[in-house]
Amino acid sequence: MKVHVKLKDTDYLKFCECQLTHSSRGKRTILVQRLTLPLISVAMVIGFIVFHASTKALVIEILTLGVASVIWVIGVPEMLKSNIRRDFYKKKNNGRLPYKADSLLDFGDEGITEIRGDDSETVPYSIITSLVKSEDRLFVFTDGDKGFVIPFNDAAKNGRKAAKFLSDKTGLQVEELSDN
8 A cells, every 4th residue: 555645844743743642652752841940949848948938938938839739730832843843944944854744654554764865764664663644634643753644634545544554564453643
């Protein structure tokens, strides 16, 4: 089976955002970022206690840092997604698109061969870590931060077939993405 893929900026950005929330590397990044401010806050409170700060100052610090930490923990994923978008547009404006807009995916017996002009690369099915389907795209994640996006709008019939085919080949369940 072959699928012709034409990516747009939105496809690539959705892939990066989905990678952040669905890959082990992305989840680890979110966890570390979420823990940063609360741990710094705890260290500051301990510092105030060690240096015998007044009770009033200590209570104000705990309340302020507690509220800031809660807001931080809740807002980290969106902040990281915003950073992804900002970095992408910075690269695009400098003429360095981080993805190939046009490629052909050939689903063979051993793996997926991505053909981009004169260049091609084969990815074995064994390194596919997860399959995530949104309403209009299939995200195929491999190790690290790599993978494929198969937009259903350009190849709806083949894209959905690809999801079933990859699920059968890898033994992975296709996870449904709740928000696009």
